Every structure is written in C-alpha cells, then in structure tokens.
Amino acid sequence: MKAAEFDYARAASVEEVCRLLDSANGDGKIIAGGQTLVPLMVMRLTRPSLLIDVNHIETLKGIMIDSDAVVIRACTRQYDALNDVALAKALPLLAKGLAMVGHPQTRNRGTVGGSLANSDPAAEICLLARVLDAEITAVSSQGSRVIADKNFALGAMTTALSSEECLTEVRFPIWQIAGRIGTAFDEMSIRRSDFALVSAACQVALDQSGVCRRAVVGIGGAEPSPLRVDAMEQRLVGTKLEATDLAAAADLLRDAIDPITDNHASADYRRRVARELSLRVMTVARDEALAARN
Amino acid sequence: MAEQNFRYISKKRRPKEDRRFLAGSGVFVADIAIPGMLHVGLVASPYSFARIRSINAEAALALPGVHLVVTGEDIVAGTDPMMSGLDAPKLRRYVLADGIARYAGEWVAAVVADTRAIAEDAAELVEVEYEPLTPVTDPEQAMSSESPPLHPEHGSNILFQKKWVWGTVEEDFAAADHRIAFRARWHRSSTVPIETFGVVSQWNQAQQLLDVWASIQMPKFHDLLGRALRVPGNAIRVHYDVDVGGSYGVKRGLKHSILGGYLAKRLGVPVKLMEDRLENMRGGDAQGPDRIFDMQAAFNNDGMIRSLKIRALDDCGAHAGRAPLQLGKPVGAICGPYKVNSVEYEAISVTTNKTPQEAVRGFGQAPTNFALETMVDRVAAHLGMDRLEIRRRNLITADQFPYLIPSGSTYDSGDFHTVLDKTLTAATYNDLIKRRDAARAAGKLAGIGLSTCLEPSGGNSAFEPLFNPKNETTTWMEASTIKVDPFGAIVVIMNTSTSGQGHETLAATVAGEILERDPDTIRVLHADSLSAMPSNSPVGSRMAIMLGGATAGAGKKIKASVTAIGAKKLGVAIDAVEYRDGNVVLRSDPSKKVSWEVIVEIAHRKFHELPEGMEPGLQASFVLEVPTGGTLPDATGRVQMYPCYAFESHIVYAEIDRVTGQVTLGPYTVGHDCGVMINPDIVHGMTYGGIAHGIGAALYERFLYDDTGQLLSGTFMDYLIPSSHEVPDVKIIDHCTPSPLTAFGQKGSGEAGYLGGPAAIACAVNDALSPLGLKIAELPMTPSVLGDLIATVENKRT
Amino acid sequence: MSEHDITLKVNGRTYRGKASARMTLVDFLRDELRLTGTHTGCEHGVCGACSIIFEGQAIRSCLMFAVQADGASITTVEGLAEPGTLSVLQDCFWETHALQCGFCTPGMLIASQTLLDKNRLPTDEEIREAISGNLCRCTGYKQIVDAVKLAAQRLSGLNAPVKSDG
Incomplete structure (x- = not known):
C-alpha cells in the first residue's frame, strides 16, 4: 500500500x-x-x-461569523470548527453534525473543505451543507464562483468542481427568521465512528404559536449524495409538527428516496432507517424549538 | 475455593514484558532492517478461479530497482508443497499459484525490489493472462458431484468427511420425549491482529544457514519451513525473540516464509516480505471457520438433554490449511459442560473459491459452543422452560469430576453451578430481568443472554491422528530450561515466540515460585530454533499448563541440586535439610544454613564440594508431555483431546433498536474458572480481549464474499473490528477449581471470553427478539441483518 | 520523481533526511529515522497504530506524506518520557496491564496522552471517545480505560493540595 x-x-x-x-x-x-x-x-x-x-495557506484557514452566516474557510480543521463556541451558538446544527465526524485523530487533521470536496455520500459535512443551503466558493485562474450546495455534489465522490478549481470557503447561512429554532442531527453507523449507513439532519423554525414557518430535513448516506425532499419539507410548514405531521412527512421521504445497496445494508434497510431517522431528528428539532426561549 | 499458599503465583504483579512496549522499544518484524535488504511485492489473482495462461515480467524487470520476478513455475521447481495435515496426498499447495489461481487474492507472482514502493510499481507491470473458470462459493453446492473440483487431482471438493457415533444415539433419540432440529450458521471471521504477518529472511552462503525473523506463532514452523525449502532443519534458524503483534492463532505465515526463504536463498541477499493490510485480508490465508451446523437434540420433559446429532460443514476455502483439523478439536468438548449420554458428530470440510483459513482462537470451539448454546436455548423454548433452569439441570455437577464424555475425553475438574451462581449474583440477574421487562413495557426490544461454555486447554494435537490415521502424533511437548550463573542470576529459556500472552511473566513467576527468588530478578529468553529444546508454540490455551509445568519441572531439578549441594556443605543427609528462599537450612537448627550465593559458587567453581556424580554448573531442562497425552484414538474415534477444561458463564444485557437493528450491549458479566491463575491481570486481560473478539464475531465482523468469490470486506473500513465504543465495561468474576493434572492447579485461559461470548450475545439477541416471535441462529448479527429480520414482522404489524 | 529534503523536530531533536514525495510520514519516521516505536497496522487511516503528536495534536502518520511535515514538530512514543523512564501514563498502563502484544500500545499512549493534556479528569466516556480511533485486538480496552483513569487521578493528585485528614 x-x-x-x-x-x-x-x-x-x-x-x-x-x-x-x-x-x-x-x-x-x-x-x-x-x-x-x-x-x-x-x-x-x-x-x-x-x-x-494547501495546508500552509493561512488565508484558507479560519471561521468568520456574523449575523448572516458562518463562513468556514476550506482548510479549517474539523477539530477547530467543532470546538468553536461562537459557531455552535450561531449554527447549533453545524456543531451537532461536526461532533459525529470520524474520531478525534481524523478531526484533528481533516478539514471542512476537504470533506466537501471529496463528497463522500455518508460524510456529515456534506449533509450539513445540503440542509443548510451552503454556498461553496471555488477559485481558479479564471476567477472565482459561488456554487449553491444543491448544485455541488454530482454523485458519490464527484462534485461540480473542475480539476482546475480550488475550494476556498463554504458559507452556511443563518436563517433570518423570527421565531424559535430547533435542530437535530442523528446517524446510524455500524460502529459509532464509522461512516453512516444513513444520517439525518433537521432544522425547524416555529413561530410564537408553535406553527412551523420553515423546515429542512436532509438525509445522508442513503443515496450517492445527500438529499432533501421538497414535498416533505412543505408538508411540515404551516403545521404544529404534531406526530401525525412528522409521520406523514417521513412517509413522503420513504416514498421518494432511492437508496443504494452495498455490503453493509440493503436499499430497503436504508429506506426504513432513513424514514426512522428523519422522524427522530424532526421530533428532537421540534422539541428543542418548543423548549427554546424566544 | 481452593487457595494454595503461593508466594508469587496468583498475586498482582506487573508483567515483565510490558515495559519495553510502553517505551516503544519492542522489536517487531517490521522493525528489523538489515543492510542491503530488499523488499517483496506480490501479484495477486483478480479472479477467484482462473487458469494462468502466461506471465510476462519483462516490463516489471525493466523498472529500475527491480531484482527478480518469480512465478509459480519457479516455486514448483524450487520448493516442495505445503502439507495439508490430511491423508490426501494429491492435494498440492504451493506458495504461488501453480497454473491455477483458486481464490481472488492468491499470489501469482512475487517481485523483489529495492523498496516496497518500487516492488508495488513492478507488481502492477507484471502481465498475467488468465482464463477465468466458473467459481464455486457455496459449500453445499461445492459438495455436489456436479461441481468441478478446485483440485482436480484430489477428485472432489470434499477434503474430509467422517461421522462418529459415540454411544447409543439412535436408541436415545427414539426413547426421548422430544426432538428438535435446526441449522446454525457461523460466518467467516478471524482474529485479524493489528500487526499483519511479516518475515525477514537472510541466507548465509558461507554457513549454509537461513536466518528467519518472523511474526510467527506456529508449532513445527521451522521443520515445515525446512522441508518445503528442501534443506534440513538445522540449516534454518528461526529467531523466536521477535515480538509478535497479536496472533490468537493465525500468525502462521508458512507460505510467506517459504517464499521469503526461497527468494533470500536465490538472491543471496536479505529479503523482507511484509504483508500490507489488503494482502493480509485477502491473501494472508488467515481467515477463520465458516461453518454450517445442522443440529439435532433429543431430550425429555424434564429438560434433560439425552443425545445430540451434530453435522458440521466447514467451508475451508481454496486450500486445506488448518481448517479441516479445526473440526477436530471440538470433539474434546462436543457436548459442552452438559451431561449428554450419546453424541453423533459428522465433520465435513469442503473447498470453495475463497481465501484459505488459519487456526483461529479456540480452534473451532467458539463456533461449536455457539451451536451448542443455541441448541440449549431452543430446547428450553420448546419446553417452555427457563434458560437458566435448563442449564442448571444439564450442567455436570461438581461431584461428578473427573467426568468422561461420550467422545472419550475426561473433564479434569470444575464447579459449574457455583461459577454460574456467582455470575448471577454479580450480574444482579433479578434486577436485569426487571430492567429488561421494564424496557419491553416501554416498547423496546430488550434481552438477556447467557452462556455456559468450556475452554479446553493444554493444547494437545490428538485431532491430528483422529483426522489422519497415518499421523501417529501422541505428544505435543513443551520444554523449559533454567540456568543460574556463577553469581546467582537466573535465566529461563523458553523455546518459542510470544504474541502478547505474557509468557515471560509466566516463566519468571513459576521459576521464582519454585526457587523462591523474586521473579523481577529473573530474565526470560526466547531460544532460536537451532538452540531451542522442543516446543509446540502457544496454541490451544496451553502455555500456563505446558510452559508453566516445564518451568516448574526445571525449577524442581535446580532446587534438588541446590539442596544436595547445601546438605553436603553442611555435612548432613539431604533429608536433614530444607530449601528456603534459595538457601539450604538445617531442619533441626535453621540458624545453620548455606546461602544461595555459596551454593551457586560451589556449583560453578568448586567441583570438589559437589555431591558425587553431580554435573558442574547449575542448569536444568525439563520437557513436559501434555498431561493425559500419549494415546491414539480408539477404533470408534474416542480420544482424550486436551487435558484441562476451564469454564466460563456469561450474562449480558442487550437492547436492539427496532428499526436500525443496532445492538447495544451491557452490562456484561462473566464468571471464569481457569483454576489457579499465574498472573491475574494477564488472565483478566485475555478474557476482556476474548469477549471483545467475541463481540466482533457476534455482531460486526465478516469476510463477506459475493457469488463470484470476490471479497467485499477486505479493508478495515469494511471488516469491522470493535472499537472502545462497541465493547462495554465487562465485569469478571473469578473462581478457582484447581486442575489435578497441572503443576499448580492452573488451566489455560488464552481463549477465555471468546469461547462463550458469541453464544451469550446471540442468546441475548434472541431473547430480545422473542416477543416478536423471531429467532436467528446466524452470526454475525449485523444491524442490517437484524433490521431486515425485524422488518418482516414490523411491516405486517403496520 | 521528486525527492525532497526534510527537516523535522522529533521528540525535541532535529532530524534531517530525504524522502520521495510518496513516502508517508510513518514510513519516514520508521525507515529513515529508525524511530520504530510508531507502528503501521492498516496504512489506510483506520487502526490508529501510527498515531503521533503532530504540532500538538494526535494524528495518524499514515495519512500524511513526509514531505508535508517538513518543518513540523512531532512527538512519538519514544518521546513521551525522558529516556530510561516512564511517564505517569506509561507507568499506569504498566500498573493495570493495559496492553498485551504491545502493537497498538504506542498509538493508545498517544491518544490517551493528548486527552490528558486537554482534560485532566476525563470520564470513562471521554476516554473511550479519545481512544475510539485506535483499534486493539488484545485487551478489549478495559484495562486501557482503567490506566487512563488511574493516570488522571495520579496527575491531578500531584497538583492537589495535601490533605491531612487522610
């Protein structure tokens, strides 16, 4: 080797x-x-x-946070992002997902941008980028461009980056919405530190009366790249996220998803687990939002 | 609990060998570098079954830094095949494929180059033309006469098939109140040490001597190496002082060592062959048992199991390896710790287009124990009887030892009920039941697993004559030598390598105990194969018994010499003195003594003061035959397999996620009786490790093949060894029933935990599944396996 | 192809050597500097036997090329204590017999030491998380967790005020 x-x-x-x-x-x-x-x-x-x-390029390192977004430069270590208190406060979901990346020694060296650029179907950071509608900046000798995350991953281990482009930073927007926000991240991996067979992330915003104003739910590991189901998210908005709403949304996910089969799990298994994990993260996110002080 | 008054044995003492590893100064084979040493790269077959049409090494040889490329033709011309251990003379197995590649990953050619990286570059350039053949990967299909044999000269894919009947099986089945039959499946896993196998070989032309440093744990290694290389054993010097980075049975790279020796001899330079992880997983020939058990049990209304019929079909892979014989050792504990009147056992070993097996921790006993324990649980379920109660009724009782089982082995000692009861108490079993029931009431899948299993120990090889009547091996001896230098410093020489079992601590503790000298002052060496006395290596949980016993024997000889010298010095008869702390004192007046230092000096310098006929110097060797060894199987295949029997009872709590199928284990309690423990920390460590290994086999680890024979789990990202997250905090409860057969009452313990763990975890999973009406007798029970199984009923429900 | 001069500070000592670009850091430490305490178990970043402290953080030295480490400061198992002595952590590993074959041990020590450097009184769960990237096939991890706990107690005891009430 x-x-x-x-x-x-x-x-x-x-x-x-x-x-x-x-x-x-x-x-x-x-x-x-x-x-x-x-x-x-x-x-x-x-x-x-x-x-x-690129490990010695200082301009590729650092985390910048303002009221609009968390911007993580590409060569920022996962460890540094995970241990950034301001980041966890600004975007709790990001911190929850980062905690599930690999184990201490890979987080110490692994970078946020590197994980995105490799686009492993099960990578937590790719799922986070997907649910948070991240914007990815790529630079080449021809200039720079911003790629919306939904256009970034083209499949397992392939991205919209050309072979002449360098990913420089990723911007995770902070929701500009009045209300209470709740988040959750969960995953099913065979051993705890393994790549997930299925992962799920959710962020919801509830208004004063507990009605969902915005919801995102994403699933990683199940398809060649992280996915979201529009109909599922739409099913949640305007409801109070009662158990029946969540179950109905989860069913929409189950019906829409087209999972992979590999030597660890079948497509049917991933479909069931995706539905279940989506339920779990929606429930936790809702409860967190309800418990949040305004 | 029998407690002898030991000075060092059974005491908490820091293991001798730990310090060098903690300082990072262990010397493993990968650490060995000899000036001018070249490196081996390997060309492996991408096909699981293919005829090799041609091999063109021109481009590889043209690469700068490449010295040699060898193929199967060279090997067939220059070496002899490895032996199978069976009476199957037409089976030929060479270190490189000889015209046919029989599994994906089999070595087809070897490259020698300046660096490993260049060797890998060159290996890619070796052009091999293959003619793919149709592989067979299902062992039952492989048995069919329609399946073309992997080894046409042998004529069949069946390497071994034999049925033994011990006792009145048919009568017992006919007379019993009930009979059940089921299939249990133990899929392929292995011990997978974190160090891969490696070997450094150096041929010294002037001395006509091959020096070998290898990561080896193997009986008869140098004999077999010499035979394959067509040199006498005294032309090979295996250095057994190389630290071995874990083995648990599998570090038997005879194939690698033959190849390394051949290359070193041919090139006249030192050669290193170090498997990388990918080679280790698919081409290291170190996978483990892959077994289908068809089990039948006959039992009565009172739960008493009267008779068993066991058919064990093992998929041994492409070559025999040690796989067939791993069906043999379980004969020595074929009915577990239970009073079973009669047993029928059919053992079948079949070739398929998969990687060959090696000896794995327990040598076939762990899968057998899993099948037996599953059988006990199925009997209980059939009768509606508690799983604990059925064990209590069937376990051999303490007053029945020594206990002869139908297949001819006598269990030396034990107190199974007491160990089980102590385990139940420590596990707070009644609280566990409440916890399980509360979890169930809350909608969870919760279960408690238990197992009561034996660890046969003392590593004999009676399965060899049992499986091959032409093999009349009846001894599996082990030696130890103790030397005392002119200033009284003690050296113990053991005769094999060590791979984490603490043999240096063992030998020093035993020598210290006998000679009443501080073990920390005793040095333990590993002889090389030329200077070594006989050894059969640390296999079959034997070293506490065998190295411990041999060292005790040598120590007693030294003690006798010292006593005789002291008596002569005091001018009295031997029975007038006694040995105390290395000194010799007059019984009638202990103030009169001759000190250790004086006696040692007499032995080395003062021949005139030595008792008549005594050799000068102070040294002794002892070669111990395995207790109960020395006999061949009788005509019905009855044989005393191993001498000693350790016992373990596991209790584990488990919950299963209904959707993901993820199993969460713990609390986990194990009661363990291996007689007298020489060093408790070492015994406990191996037990914790054995349980972790068992958790892997039960829940995570599998060498998974597709239908074409391609290995799908050949990396550490796919072959899932439990990490610190997956292994719960285990509580060990010790018990001591001394063996009457050994020097201090000790039994073996190197396989502890692994022999009962998988059975207990499977039991817990089945208990958790029982409210759904589900059962499973297949390992590993991975999340997807369990998730898919649970879905079959959960889908119906919704 | 490209060959590079490399200067590394390892265990406080400066080493200079040459490596082709494709030589991993662990191979450089072992084969060029002959610091063989760091081991390779899988060479693909899973087993953790090659763990070292790189610029203050535990990392896998099989997942970096030596040339990338040029100019860096590294601690390997050989540097965890003054030569001829054992660190508190190493001594605690000995006390609890937190090893058997010794092959994963250097990586376990590195993972545990960097935990204790950041967290003087870790919980069992924190210890298990810290060593979760280091596979051990011998011990089942129990005596390793015990060793780290013992080391934490001893290290904090060193700093604690002396109690007179026993």
Missing part, C-alpha cells in the same frame, strides 16, 4: 494553487487534511501526477 509516484508542491497562496492546477493538465490534486485522499492514493485508486499541499 504505497502510493504511485507523484510530484509535490507546497503552495503559499491560492493563486499559486491555481497556477499549479493549471500546470498539471487536469492531473493535479489538492491535499488538505488527506484523511480521504491518502487512503485512495495508497490503494492506488487515485494517482495524481501532482499533489498540491
């Missing part, structure tokens, strides 16, 4: 990353935390000719 040969370059700036990517003619790979990329390289499932190290 030794990687095939490659050239290595430690980039000092995003501009240099872009230049190096251009020079590699589509065969360059960016390494940030390496927690996903290095196993693929030593198994020789990925063979970049040039590895571009």
Whole structure:
C-alpha cells in the first residue's frame, strides 16, 4: 500500500494553487487534511501526477461569523470548527453534525473543505451543507464562483468542481427568521465512528404559536449524495409538527428516496432507517424549538 | 475455593514484558532492517478461479530497482508443497499459484525490489493472462458431484468427511420425549491482529544457514519451513525473540516464509516480505471457520438433554490449511459442560473459491459452543422452560469430576453451578430481568443472554491422528530450561515466540515460585530454533499448563541440586535439610544454613564440594508431555483431546433498536474458572480481549464474499473490528477449581471470553427478539441483518 | 520523481533526511529515522497504530506524506518520557496491564496522552471517545480505560493540595 509516484508542491497562496492546477493538465490534486485522499492514493485508486499541499495557506484557514452566516474557510480543521463556541451558538446544527465526524485523530487533521470536496455520500459535512443551503466558493485562474450546495455534489465522490478549481470557503447561512429554532442531527453507523449507513439532519423554525414557518430535513448516506425532499419539507410548514405531521412527512421521504445497496445494508434497510431517522431528528428539532426561549 | 499458599503465583504483579512496549522499544518484524535488504511485492489473482495462461515480467524487470520476478513455475521447481495435515496426498499447495489461481487474492507472482514502493510499481507491470473458470462459493453446492473440483487431482471438493457415533444415539433419540432440529450458521471471521504477518529472511552462503525473523506463532514452523525449502532443519534458524503483534492463532505465515526463504536463498541477499493490510485480508490465508451446523437434540420433559446429532460443514476455502483439523478439536468438548449420554458428530470440510483459513482462537470451539448454546436455548423454548433452569439441570455437577464424555475425553475438574451462581449474583440477574421487562413495557426490544461454555486447554494435537490415521502424533511437548550463573542470576529459556500472552511473566513467576527468588530478578529468553529444546508454540490455551509445568519441572531439578549441594556443605543427609528462599537450612537448627550465593559458587567453581556424580554448573531442562497425552484414538474415534477444561458463564444485557437493528450491549458479566491463575491481570486481560473478539464475531465482523468469490470486506473500513465504543465495561468474576493434572492447579485461559461470548450475545439477541416471535441462529448479527429480520414482522404489524 | 529534503523536530531533536514525495510520514519516521516505536497496522487511516503528536495534536502518520511535515514538530512514543523512564501514563498502563502484544500500545499512549493534556479528569466516556480511533485486538480496552483513569487521578493528585485528614 504505497502510493504511485507523484510530484509535490507546497503552495503559499491560492493563486499559486491555481497556477499549479493549471500546470498539471487536469492531473493535479489538492491535499488538505488527506484523511480521504491518502487512503485512495495508497490503494492506488487515485494517482495524481501532482499533489498540491494547501495546508500552509493561512488565508484558507479560519471561521468568520456574523449575523448572516458562518463562513468556514476550506482548510479549517474539523477539530477547530467543532470546538468553536461562537459557531455552535450561531449554527447549533453545524456543531451537532461536526461532533459525529470520524474520531478525534481524523478531526484533528481533516478539514471542512476537504470533506466537501471529496463528497463522500455518508460524510456529515456534506449533509450539513445540503440542509443548510451552503454556498461553496471555488477559485481558479479564471476567477472565482459561488456554487449553491444543491448544485455541488454530482454523485458519490464527484462534485461540480473542475480539476482546475480550488475550494476556498463554504458559507452556511443563518436563517433570518423570527421565531424559535430547533435542530437535530442523528446517524446510524455500524460502529459509532464509522461512516453512516444513513444520517439525518433537521432544522425547524416555529413561530410564537408553535406553527412551523420553515423546515429542512436532509438525509445522508442513503443515496450517492445527500438529499432533501421538497414535498416533505412543505408538508411540515404551516403545521404544529404534531406526530401525525412528522409521520406523514417521513412517509413522503420513504416514498421518494432511492437508496443504494452495498455490503453493509440493503436499499430497503436504508429506506426504513432513513424514514426512522428523519422522524427522530424532526421530533428532537421540534422539541428543542418548543423548549427554546424566544 | 481452593487457595494454595503461593508466594508469587496468583498475586498482582506487573508483567515483565510490558515495559519495553510502553517505551516503544519492542522489536517487531517490521522493525528489523538489515543492510542491503530488499523488499517483496506480490501479484495477486483478480479472479477467484482462473487458469494462468502466461506471465510476462519483462516490463516489471525493466523498472529500475527491480531484482527478480518469480512465478509459480519457479516455486514448483524450487520448493516442495505445503502439507495439508490430511491423508490426501494429491492435494498440492504451493506458495504461488501453480497454473491455477483458486481464490481472488492468491499470489501469482512475487517481485523483489529495492523498496516496497518500487516492488508495488513492478507488481502492477507484471502481465498475467488468465482464463477465468466458473467459481464455486457455496459449500453445499461445492459438495455436489456436479461441481468441478478446485483440485482436480484430489477428485472432489470434499477434503474430509467422517461421522462418529459415540454411544447409543439412535436408541436415545427414539426413547426421548422430544426432538428438535435446526441449522446454525457461523460466518467467516478471524482474529485479524493489528500487526499483519511479516518475515525477514537472510541466507548465509558461507554457513549454509537461513536466518528467519518472523511474526510467527506456529508449532513445527521451522521443520515445515525446512522441508518445503528442501534443506534440513538445522540449516534454518528461526529467531523466536521477535515480538509478535497479536496472533490468537493465525500468525502462521508458512507460505510467506517459504517464499521469503526461497527468494533470500536465490538472491543471496536479505529479503523482507511484509504483508500490507489488503494482502493480509485477502491473501494472508488467515481467515477463520465458516461453518454450517445442522443440529439435532433429543431430550425429555424434564429438560434433560439425552443425545445430540451434530453435522458440521466447514467451508475451508481454496486450500486445506488448518481448517479441516479445526473440526477436530471440538470433539474434546462436543457436548459442552452438559451431561449428554450419546453424541453423533459428522465433520465435513469442503473447498470453495475463497481465501484459505488459519487456526483461529479456540480452534473451532467458539463456533461449536455457539451451536451448542443455541441448541440449549431452543430446547428450553420448546419446553417452555427457563434458560437458566435448563442449564442448571444439564450442567455436570461438581461431584461428578473427573467426568468422561461420550467422545472419550475426561473433564479434569470444575464447579459449574457455583461459577454460574456467582455470575448471577454479580450480574444482579433479578434486577436485569426487571430492567429488561421494564424496557419491553416501554416498547423496546430488550434481552438477556447467557452462556455456559468450556475452554479446553493444554493444547494437545490428538485431532491430528483422529483426522489422519497415518499421523501417529501422541505428544505435543513443551520444554523449559533454567540456568543460574556463577553469581546467582537466573535465566529461563523458553523455546518459542510470544504474541502478547505474557509468557515471560509466566516463566519468571513459576521459576521464582519454585526457587523462591523474586521473579523481577529473573530474565526470560526466547531460544532460536537451532538452540531451542522442543516446543509446540502457544496454541490451544496451553502455555500456563505446558510452559508453566516445564518451568516448574526445571525449577524442581535446580532446587534438588541446590539442596544436595547445601546438605553436603553442611555435612548432613539431604533429608536433614530444607530449601528456603534459595538457601539450604538445617531442619533441626535453621540458624545453620548455606546461602544461595555459596551454593551457586560451589556449583560453578568448586567441583570438589559437589555431591558425587553431580554435573558442574547449575542448569536444568525439563520437557513436559501434555498431561493425559500419549494415546491414539480408539477404533470408534474416542480420544482424550486436551487435558484441562476451564469454564466460563456469561450474562449480558442487550437492547436492539427496532428499526436500525443496532445492538447495544451491557452490562456484561462473566464468571471464569481457569483454576489457579499465574498472573491475574494477564488472565483478566485475555478474557476482556476474548469477549471483545467475541463481540466482533457476534455482531460486526465478516469476510463477506459475493457469488463470484470476490471479497467485499477486505479493508478495515469494511471488516469491522470493535472499537472502545462497541465493547462495554465487562465485569469478571473469578473462581478457582484447581486442575489435578497441572503443576499448580492452573488451566489455560488464552481463549477465555471468546469461547462463550458469541453464544451469550446471540442468546441475548434472541431473547430480545422473542416477543416478536423471531429467532436467528446466524452470526454475525449485523444491524442490517437484524433490521431486515425485524422488518418482516414490523411491516405486517403496520 | 521528486525527492525532497526534510527537516523535522522529533521528540525535541532535529532530524534531517530525504524522502520521495510518496513516502508517508510513518514510513519516514520508521525507515529513515529508525524511530520504530510508531507502528503501521492498516496504512489506510483506520487502526490508529501510527498515531503521533503532530504540532500538538494526535494524528495518524499514515495519512500524511513526509514531505508535508517538513518543518513540523512531532512527538512519538519514544518521546513521551525522558529516556530510561516512564511517564505517569506509561507507568499506569504498566500498573493495570493495559496492553498485551504491545502493537497498538504506542498509538493508545498517544491518544490517551493528548486527552490528558486537554482534560485532566476525563470520564470513562471521554476516554473511550479519545481512544475510539485506535483499534486493539488484545485487551478489549478495559484495562486501557482503567490506566487512563488511574493516570488522571495520579496527575491531578500531584497538583492537589495535601490533605491531612487522610
């Protein structure tokens, strides 16, 4: 398990990353935390000719929070994001999901942007980006663009990023809505630290009378990339999120989802678990919102 | 509880070997580097069954840094095949595929290069032309005469099939009030140590000697290596002082070592072959039992189990390995700890296009115990009897030992009911029942599992003659040597490697106990294979009994010499003195003594003061035959398998998530009786580890193959070893029923926990499922397996 | 292809060496610097045997290329205590026999030490979380958890005021 040969370059700036990517003619790979990329390289499932190290670019690190959004720069360690108190306050769901990423040693090295760029179907951060309608900034020598998360993941381990683009930051908008917000994240993994067979995330906003004004529910691990079901979310809005509402929404999810089968679980299993976990996160998020002080 | 007055044995003492590992200064095979050493890369078959048409190594050889590429043809010409252990002379197994690849991952060619990375580059460049054949992956289908045999010369995929009948089975079945039949399935898992297998080989042309450093735990390793390499055993020096990073049975890389030895000899340079994890999982030939049990039991209204019919079909993979013989050891505990009058046992070993097996912790006993315990639970369910009560009724009672079972083994000692009762008390069993019932009332799937299982120990090899009458092995001895230097420092020399079982602590503790000297001052060495006395390696939970016994024997010889020297020095007869703390004192006047230092000096320097006929120096060796060993099976296959029998009773609480099928375990209590513990921390550690391993086999771990024979769980992302989150806090309750057969009353314990854990967890899962009317006798019970099973009734409900 | 000069500070000592780009950090530590206390069990980031402290954080050294670590400061198992001595944590591992074959032990020590560096009195659950990325096949983890708890007690006891009431 030794990687095939490659050239290595430690980039000092995003501009240099872009230049190096251009020079590699589509065969360059960016390494940030390496927690996903290095196993693929030593198994020789990925063979970049040039590895571009972004770990020393200070402008790719840091978390910025204002009333509109939490912005996490791409090379921010998952550990740093998880331990950011202001982040947890601004976007509790983000903190809840980050706590379920890998285990301490992979979080210490793994990055938020790296997880997104690899787009593993079961990665918690990809699901968080999906439910929070994240905006992902990518830079190339041609300039920069912002990609809405719903357009970002194209399937398992494939994204809208071109081989000349460098993911620089991800922006998680904070809901600008009057009301009480509740969140929940849950997942089913065989061992606790494993990638989830199915994960679920939910964020709801209730008004003063307990009526749901906005709801998002996302499912990871079940399909090649995280999914949301519009009809399900619409079913919740305007209700008081009674058990019957949640069950009806969960049924809509169950009917809409088209899960994968692999050696750990069947599609039917994932469908049942997706329905169940969606129920659990909707319930917890609702209860949290109800308990929240305005 | 019998307690002898020991000085060091059974006391809490820090294990000797721990310190070097904590300092990071253990020496594992991967740590060994010899100047000029080259590295091996492997070309593995992508097909589970294929004829090899041609191999072209030109491009690989052209790569800078590549020294050699060898194929099956070279190996067939230059080595002899590995032996199967069976009377099946036409089975041929070489270290590289000889014309046919029989499983995906089988080594087809080997590359030697300056670095491992270059060797991997070159391995990719070796062009192999395959003609795919139709694989067989189902063992029952493989048995059919329509299935083409993997080994055409052998003529069939059945490597071994034999039925033994011990006692009046048919009569007992006819006379019993009830009969049940069911199938139990133990899918393929293994011990999967965190260190893969590795070997460094160096051929010394001038000395005509092959030095071997290997991550090895294997009886007869150097003999078999020499035979395959066509050199005498005294041309091979295996260094048994290499630290082995876990084994639990499987570290038997004879294949790797033959290849490494062949390459080192051919090139005349040191060669390192270190499996990577992918090679280890699919091509390391170290997977474990893969067994279908068809169980029948005959029993009466009172719950007494009268007779068993067991058919065990094992899918051994592409080559025999140790798999067939792993059907043999359970003969020695074929009815578990229960009073069963008669037993029929049919053992069948079948080849399929999968990775071969190696010896796995318990050597077939853990799957058998799982099948037996499932049987007991099914009998209880059939009768509507409590699972505890049926065990109490059927367990052999303390006054019945020694107890002869139908298959010819006599259980040495035990007090099963007391151990079970102590476990129930410690587990607060009645509270557990309340907790379970409350959880059920709250809509949860909750269950309590229990198992009462045996760990045969003392590692004999009576299954070899049982499975192959041409093999007349009746000894499986172990030696130990003690040397005392001119200043009184003590060295114990053991004759095999160690892989975490604490043998150095064991040998030092026993030598210290006998010689009444502080074990911390005693050094323990591992002889190499040329200087070693006989050993059969740490297999079959044998070292406490065998190395402990041999060291005690050597110690007693030293003690006798010291006593004789002291008596002579005091000018009295031997029976007028006694040995105390290494000194020799006059019984009638203990103030008159000769000190250890004086006696040691006499032994080494003062021949004139030695008793007549005594050899100078102070050293002794002792070779211990396995207690109860020395006899061949009788005509009906009755045989004393192992000498000693440890007992364990597990009680575990479990809840299952109705939708995800996730099992949460704990509290977990195990009562354990392995006689006298030499070092309790070591015994407890192995028991905790055995339970964790059992949790893996029961819930998580499986070498999963698709229908074409491709391994789907060949990485640590797919083969799921329990982490600290999955293993609950286990409580161990000790009990001590000494063995009458051993030096201190000790029994073996290296397989503890693993032999009863899977059965107990399966029992808990079934208890939890019982309100749904569901049952399952298949391991591992993964979340998806249980989730899918529960859904079959939950879907009907909704 | 590309060969790189690498300077590393390991266990307080500066090492210089050369590595091709594809050499992982663990291979560099073991094969070039001959610091063989750090082990490789899976080389794909699951088992944790290769854990080291990299710039103050426990990481897997099989998931980084050596060239990436140029200029970094690293602690391996060999550096957890002064040569010839054992740290409190190592001593507690010995006291509870928190190891058997010793292969995962360096990684367990690294994971536990970095926990104790941040959290002087961890709960059982926190200990289990801290070592959850380190697989052990021998111990079933129990005596490791006991060792870390014991070390936490001893370390906090060192700092605690002396009690006279016993």
